Amino acid sequence: MSEATLALPAPRLSAGEALAGWMLTAPAALAFLLMLLAPTLATIALAFTDYELGAPALNWIGLENFAELLQDRGFAIALRNTILYVAIVAPTSVLGGLALAMLIEAGTRGRALFRAIFFLPVVSLPVAMAAAWQYLLHPTIGPLNAALRAVGVAGPNWLSSSDTVLISLAAIGVWENIGFNLVLFLAGLTAIPRELYAAAEVDGAARAWDRFRLVTWPLLGPTTLFVVTITMTRAVRVFDSVAVLTQGGPNKASEVLLYAMYEEGFTYFRLGYSAAITLVFLAIVLALVWLQTRVMERRIHYA
Amino acid sequence: MDGISIAGLGKGFGGAQVLRGVSLGVAAGEFVALLGPSGCGKSTLLRCIAGIERPDSGSIRIGGREVTGLRPSQRDVAMVFQSYALYPHLTVEENVAVPLAMRRLNAAQRLPLIGALLPGTRAARDSITRDVRGAAEALGLGPMLSRRPGQLSGGQRQRVALARAIVRRPAAFLMDEPLSNLDASLRVQTRREIVAIHKAAGVATVYVTHDQSEALTMADRVAVMQAGEILQIAPPAEIYADPQDLRVATFIGSPRINTLDAEADVDGVLRVAGQAVGMRVSGTGPMTLALRPEDLQLAGAGLPAMLEGVEFLGESLLVHLRHAALGTPLVLRLAPEDRETLPPEGEITLRFPFGRALVFNGLGRRVPVHALSPEATTLV
Numbered sequence: 001m002s003e004a005t006l007a008l009p010a011p012r013l014s015a016g017e018a019l020a021g022w023m024l025t026a027p028a029a030l031a032f033l034l035m036l037l038a039p040t041l042a043t044i045a046l047a048f049t050d051y052e053l054g055a056p057a058l059n060w061i062g063l064e065n066f067a068e069l070l071q072d073r074g075f076a077i078a079l080r081n082t083i084l085y086v087a088i089v090a091p092t093s094v095l096g097g098l099a100l101a102m103l104i105e106a107g108t109r110g111r112a113l114f115r116a117i118f119f120l121p122v123v124s125l126p127v128a129m130a131a132a133w134q135y136l137l138h139p140t141i142g143p144l145n146a147a148l149r150a151v152g153v154a155g156p157n158w159l160s161s162s163d164t165v166l167i168s169l170a171a172i173g174v175w176e177n178i179g180f181n182l183v184l185f186l187a188g189l190t191a192i193p194r195e196l197y198a199a200a201e202v203d204g205a206a207r208a209w210d211r212f213r214l215v216t217w218p219l220l221g222p223t224t225l226f227v228v229t230i231t232m233t234r235a236v237r238v239f240d241s242v243a244v245l246t247q248g249g250p251n252k253a254s255e256v257l258l259y260a261m262y263e264e265g266f267t268y269f270r271l272g273y274s275a276a277i278t279l280v281f282l283a284i285v286l287a288l289v290w291l292q293t294r295v296m297e298r299r300i301h302y303a
Numbered sequence: 304m305d306g307i308s309i310a311g312l313g314k315g316f317g318g319a320q321v322l323r324g325v326s327l328g329v330a331a332g333e334f335v336a337l338l339g340p341s342g343c344g345k346s347t348l349l350r351c352i353a354g355i356e357r358p359d360s361g362s363i364r365i366g367g368r369e370v371t372g373l374r375p376s377q378r379d380v381a382m383v384f385q386s387y388a389l390y391p392h393l394t395v396e397e398n399v400a401v402p403l404a405m406r407r408l409n410a411a412q413r414l415p416l417i418g419a420l421l422p423g424t425r426a427a428r429d430s431i432t433r434d435v436r437g438a439a440e441a442l443g444l445g446p447m448l449s450r451r452p453g454q455l456s457g458g459q460r461q462r463v464a465l466a467r468a469i470v471r472r473p474a475a476f477l478m479d480e481p482l483s484n485l486d487a488s489l490r491v492q493t494r495r496e497i498v499a500i501h502k503a504a505g506v507a508t509v510y511v512t513h514d515q516s517e518a519l520t521m522a523d524r525v526a527v528m529q530a531g532e533i534l535q536i537a538p539p540a541e542i543y544a545d546p547q548d549l550r551v552a553t554f555i556g557s558p559r560i561n562t563l564d565a566e567a568d569v570d571g572v573l574r575v576a577g578q579a580v581g582m583r584v585s586g587t588g589p590m591t592l593a594l595r596p597e598d599l600q601l602a603g604a605g606l607p608a609m610l611e612g613v614e615f616l617g618e619s620l621l622v623h624l625r626h627a628a629l630g631t632p633l634v635l636r637l638a639p640e641d642r643e644t645l646p647p648e649g650e651i652t653l654r655f656p657f658g659r660a661l662v663f664n665g666l667g668r669r670v671p672v673h674a675l676s677p678e679a680t681t682l683v
Contacts (some may be wrong), residue, residue, distance in 0.1 A: 198355045198375070199388035203467070204405030206376040213413075214401065218392040 040282075046275035053269035065276035075277065077252045078260040081166060085256060086235040088166075089173040094224070094231055096174065097181025102216070104182070105189045115186065118179035126176070130244035133172050134159070159245055162253030169254055172241050177234060181227050188223030192216065222296070229292040233285055257281050305331035305367055306507035307352060307475050312361035314347055321347045322358065323531040329475075332505040334498070335536070336518035339528035340554070345511045346479055348528070352509060353477050354378050365507075366474030376405070381468035382477040385484065387460045389452040389467075396435055396448040399466045403431045406471070438470040441500075458489045465497070469504055476501065476508040482517060494521055515555055519543065527551045549667035552593050558634045561599065563606075563626060565590040565662070572675070573662065575606065576628035583673045584662050590670070591663045596621065596636040598659040601644055605654035608633055610646065615639070624651070 047065055051058035069075050104114050121129065136142050137158040145155030158168040196215045205211045217224075239258040242248060248255035248263065258281065265274030307329040314322040321344045329335045337345040350356040352363060354375035362371045370378045381402065389398050404413060408431075411417070412424045419425070439445055442462045452460055461481060468476055481497070482490045498521050501508050512518050518525045519539040526536040527550075534548045546552035552560050565575045567590050571583040575592060584590060607627035614621040620642060622635040627650060635653065637645075645651070657674050664670050 193386065193388065195384050195386050195388040196390065198350075198353070199382070199384060199390075200401075201355065201375040202353055202378075202380060202382045203402040204376045205401075206374060206405075207410075210405065210410070214390065218390070221392070 043275045043278050043282075046272050047279045049272045051272040053265075053271055058272070061272075065273050068273065069276055069280070074252060074255060075260060078248075078255040078257050079280075081253075081255055082236060082238070082257040084166060085170055085173065085238055086232055088170040089177060089235040089238075090228065090231045092170075093174045093177035093181055094227055096178045097227065098185050098220075098224070100178065100182045101185035101189055105186060115183060118182050120179065121176050122180045122183075126240035127244055129176075130172070130241050133241070134245055137168055160250055162250050165246055165250065165254045169238070169241055169246070172245075173235060173238060176241075177231050180234075181231060184223060184227050184230075185220065188220045189216070192219045225292060225295060229288055232288050236281065236284055236288075257284075305474075306333060306365075307509065308364045309348075309352070310362050312348065312351060312358045312363070314344075314351060314356060314358045321531050322351070324361070325528075325531070325533055326361075327526060327533060327536065329507045329509060331507055334501050334508045334510065334521060334523045336522035336525045337509060337511045337528055338515060338518040338525050338554075339513065341513055343528045344531040345513075345528045349382075349477050349479055349509060349511045352475070353380055353382050368474075379474040380477055381471060381473040381475075383461075383464045383468050383479065383481045385480040387452075387464040387484075389460060389463055391452050394449050394451055395439065395444055395455070395463050395466075396432075398452065398463055399435045399438055399444075399470050400431050402467060402471045403434060407431060434470055435466075438466040441469070441503075442466045442496075457484055457486075458493065461485060461493065465500065469500060472504070473506060476504070476506050478508065478510045480512055481510075482512075483514070490517075497521065515557070519555075527554060529554070546661065547669045549591055549593065549663040549669075552661055552663070556595060558596055558621060558636075560661075561594045561596065561631075561633045563592045563594075563631055563633075564629060565592045571673075573672075576626070578606070578628075579675075580606070580660075581675050582657065582660065582662075583675055584670045586664055586670050589665045591667075593661040593663065594655050594659065596634040598655050599633070599635040599653045600655065601635075601637075601641075602652055602654040605652040607650055607652055609650055610648050613642070613645065624653075 048060060048062060049058045050061050050064070100114075100118060104111055107114075136144055139145055139155065139157040139160070142155075142158075144158070148155035156164045158164050192215065196219070197211055200211045200214050203214075205214050237258060238256050239262070242254055242256055242259045243262070246254040248259050257277065261274050261277040261281065264270045264277060307327070309325060309327045312322050312325040313320070325344075325348055327335070327348075337348060339345045347356055351358045352365070354370065354373060354377075358371070362369065364370065365378055365380060368379075390401065393401070407427045408418070408424065412421050412427065419428075436445075436448075439448055442465055444459070444462055444466055447455065447459065452463065455463065461484070464481065468478075478497070482493055485493060494517060497510075510518075510521065519542070522539060524536055525539050525542045527534045527542065527548075529550050535542060535546060535551045537545070542551065543555055546555065549562070553562065563575050565573050565580070567573050567584050567587045569587055571585060571587060573580050573582050573584050573590060573592065580592065608624035609627055611623040611625055611632075614623070618639070620637040620639055622637060622645065624633040624635060625631065626633055633653070657672075660672055662670050662672050
């Protein structure tokens with residue numbers, strides 16, 4: 001497609017036009033510089049120092065922060081927990097979102113209603129919702145354990161037991177993400193031409209699974225890729241529910257990357273070390289984005 | 304009967320009745336065109352035959368088998384869609400292979416990687432490849448087997464859709480305006496190719512179109528549809544020359560057939576604006592006299608008409624006239640060399656061969672015509 005675009009000679013701008021152009025882009029460029037580029041560069045620089053909040057001076061210590069990270073048991077736990085959290089939340093909320101989207105798409109009534117219900121968590125305030133979850137999962141007065149008691153099961157202490165805390169947080173994460181994915185998948189499903197399903201039926205795709213494999217899944221490819229990346233990025237970023245509900249506890253069983261960063265930086269004021277954790281986080285997110293663009297170019301290319 | 308036979312098919316969407324008791328028979332190896340304006344129900348009828356739509360009433364048999372309640376995949380039909388409906392993520396070869404893969408491989412054998420290890424997959428895949436190559440070759444798709452639909456022109460996509468239809472030997476071909484997205488010259492060329500494919504396959508074919516030149520040139524029989532009904536089904540020449548319904552007469556033919564309001568008196572003598580036109584019809588009351596533009600002739604006496612203009616079409620002339628008393632527009636087709644016989648302007652008179660006059664009663668049904676005098680061959 002790109003070969004077909006004509007190579008136009010670059011238009012020569014007069015000085016006045018160039019000035020106007022710079023002035024028009026200035027607000028956006030300034031915002032980008034001040035809000036994104038400068039803090040990122042500052043974080044990268046800080047990661048190689050021993051700066052602590054309020055300290056009169058800082059020293060350039062090279063890779064020492066990263067060497068310490070490798071030895072830090074707390075960081076290892078945070079990384080492991082984050083990976084586990086993403087490994088639960090991403091597939092569940094992606095496949096769940098797809099399943100719900102297909103159910104809503106197949107139904108004849110209440111599409112807007114169901115869409116709104118499932119999308120509600122996305123637009124609600126995470127901190128307030130966390131408080132609601134605290135009540136729902138409360139070991140003695142919470143409705144979940146009350147329901148379990150009714151069928152004769154003693155429910156665990158969901159948020160205070162190191163066996164269940166990560167699962168509980170992941171469940172909340174799924175609840176937060178599934179509506180967002182659902183809406184994206186619904187948009188993707190609507191874009192699939194109805195004729196393709198008719199053609200698939202005539203071609204002999206008798207079962208729903210055959211039509212899903214032949215039409216729905218491949219044509220949703222670009223949507224799915226986008227949903228997977230955005231869900232993983234959102235899951236890696238988990239912070240609110242941990243900060244409100246568990247503070248990383250009990251015994252670091254729910255310690256995650258961003259909460260570790262927050263603790264190092266704003267509880268212990270070790271901003272240099274905290275910046276190093278942030279860089280690791282940034283690397284993970286960039287890797288995800290890079291993977292997305294690579295896959296996008298390679299595989300899902302059929303306009 | 305092999306082929307397709309449809310009896311009393313009815314279908315409504317919401318409150319609108321789209322098909323009103325349609326019955327149609329297509330013999331094995333026959334090519335039937337469903338012709339009608341948009342919204343007449345022709346596509347719905349085709350989709351009912353394919354099984355994509357479920358009719359409210361009536362029955363459908365394909366290849367001697369009752370299929371009314373069956374799913375499309377069980378009906379043994381192949382369909383070409385107006386939008387082609389190719390799978391955009393599959394190559395040309397894979398697209399054409401889909402109908403075969405769905406039938407010759409089971410669900411496990413179709414799985415990627417694992418499927419290849421199962422017994423029988425290899426042999427089935429080989430037979431599929433052989434048949435796909437054959438169909439692609441027949442449509443000149445050989446050089447583009449590994450391309451995706453997005454990399455093909457409209458005409459090439461259309462061929463892929465055709466190849467996907469013919470790769471299997473179905474009991475019926477169903478085509479839904481397959482040429483409407485092609486440009487004019489490609490359309491004329493592909494028209495002949497589809498006829499050739501049909502001849503070679505010898506499969507009952509239903510071809511939906513709103514283009515009368517497609518229907519008349521391609522089909523063994525044309526079914527003219529309007530408002531959810533088949534008005535007439537007959538070979539193209541008969542549809543043109545011997546329409547049984549005024550709506551068929553006016554829908555077929557370009558320019559449109561000339562229609563004049565007429566009146567049959569108690570004896571059945573037909574008059575146009577009071578002027579007897581030399582024939583008697585069965586019935587009385589208001590009638591419509593319909594005459595093809597090429598059946599009108601310039602004459603010394605006859606129907607009076609005012610000359611309004613002449614169009615030169617190359618192989619013929621279209622003379623635009625208006626009936627002097629009724630004010631009804633008339634079109635007369637002449638050979639170009641007859642131009643000299645036309646006066647530059649003013650009133651002329653027209654006559655027509657008796658055998659070509661089509662008369663319809665007040666309900667639009669054709670009524671038989673008798674000449675007033677036995678020896679008359681041309682009328683006023």
